[in-house]
Amino acid sequence: MEGIPKRSDIERILSEVKDPETGVSVKELGLIKAIDYFPEEKRLLIRVDFKRRTPSCPACASIAWFVQKKILDELYKEFIKFEGIEKIEFKE
Secondary structure (H helix, E strand, C coil), X not given: CCCCCCHHHHHHHHHHCECCCCCCEHHHHCCEEEEEEECCCCEEEXXXXXXXXXXXXXXXXXXXXXXXXXXXXXXXXXXXXXXXXXXXXXXX
16 A cells, blocks of 8 residues: 555554454554654554453463454554555554
């Protein structure tokens, strides 16, 4: 895809990427807090909030980690398609 994602592209991606456990979009879950673009580096910084989704049960934590990784992988695959993005970082 050309350039960088427009607001409509971002909205579409956040609506299409789903939590594999619930099938609810990351937009509906409120997992994405901010998206910043640094044009000089062609870098996208996505701030996520998984705190509410991290279980206190130690055995459940590894499952939660896999779910979170799946979500981040899907977001990466969608945003890296844009020519103006060469690097994507995720921060909590």
